[in-house]
Amino acid sequence: MTFMQRLRQDKVGIVSLGILLITFLLGIFAPFIAPHDPLAINMKLRYAAPSLEYWFGNDHLGRCVLSRLLYGIRPSVLWVLVALILSVFIGTVLGFIAGYFKGWVDAVIMRMCDVMLSFPVYVMTLAIVGVLGVGLENILLAFVFMKWAWFARVIRTSVMQYTESEYVTFSKAIGTPSHRIIRTHLLPVTLSDIAVVASSSIGSMILQISGLSFLGLGMKAPNPEWGMMLNEARTVMFTKPELMLAPGIAIVIVVSACNFLADSLQVALNPALTKATNVPALKKMRPTVKFREKEVAK
Structure with missing residues (x-):
């Protein structure tokens, strides 16, 4: 089965994808809706x-x-998606360079990643906002500045799994340029890892941007943003709880859809995960395997 056929069989994944697509469309066409x-x-x-x-x-x-x-969908979801794409792009480029060329290039890039990952994201974000000032654009810049290192390390590990394969070694032996090997041989097989990493990260980034906006560090008033709407409604949370329910439920639905979609993509892109979870089938196969082992021993 193809990737789309496996994804269609996952009802949770399809529903999550539909929720995210509807959310994106509502945010894009908000002035008309x-x-x-x-x-x-x-x-x-x-x-x-x-x-x-x-x-x-x-x-x-x-x-x-x-x-x-x-x-509020625009700053809470769409602009976060833009920051995620930039982070994934930078991390993918550096991850491919480190995983393919190795040597001193790999050492330099990985030491840079170690330095970036040694600082908690929230601490560095607060530091960048403290230097550049309060605003959504500064938080998104901090996300790009901090997130690329994690993507680079994950993608570098994925690339290194395929650089020693026979077809890559043969391509190097016949003199195929490195950029062509990366584009034709390595990029297609690592797209699944890139998609899973990106989809699993957008949910946490939405929560982080909403949390920082709730603290007054994100979108500036009077522009709408889900975290800011929660902050504005907290003074009447007991008398007018519906004001907090709207943005709160929106955040929960979108973040949950991102997490469910990430799980569905991981299974659809790697069918071995579904086969590995078929425990009853494996138990039925064990007696047959043992019987064949005894026959071979005889």
Whole structure:
């Protein structure tokens, strides 16, 4: 079976992929979908209950919660996806260089990764924000600056598994350029690892950006962002809990979809994982294997 056929059989993976695609589309077309201006203040509707016109109610400034939720997809998800793509690209390039050429090049890149990975992500992010100032763009820059090292180390390990294979050795022997070997032989077989690593990281990055925005270090007011919406609603969390439920449930759904999709991609791209989990089938095969071993011994 092909990759798409195996992925279609995983209902959880398909549902997760659908949720993420719908989220991306809602964020991209938010100006056309949002029923109201997310920045429009109307103090007459302050803490108004949900209605047919305002499905999720209004916040402390009378702004439409649904509109702010839709516009909040952009900084909370889409811009995080851009930072992830940049991190994966830098990590992939350096990981391929280190894993393929080895030697002193590998040593230099890995020592750089060791230095970057020796610092906790949150500590370095706070340090970068403290130097460059508060803002979403500075947090995303900190993510790119910190995340590439982890991607480079993981991808370098994957590349090293294939550099000693026979077809790569033969390609080197006949004088095939290194860039062609990487593009035609190594990149296709490592795409599965790159996809799994990227999909498993976006969920944690969404949580981190929302957490930092909740602390007031991310998106600047009055622009909407899910973590900031949680921070704005925490003062009335007991009297108006619906204001926290909307962004909170959105974060949980998107992060859960990212994690489930990462698991589904890992199984779809590596069918051996599904076969390895078929324990009853292995138990049935053991008596037959033992009988054949006895026949060979005779």
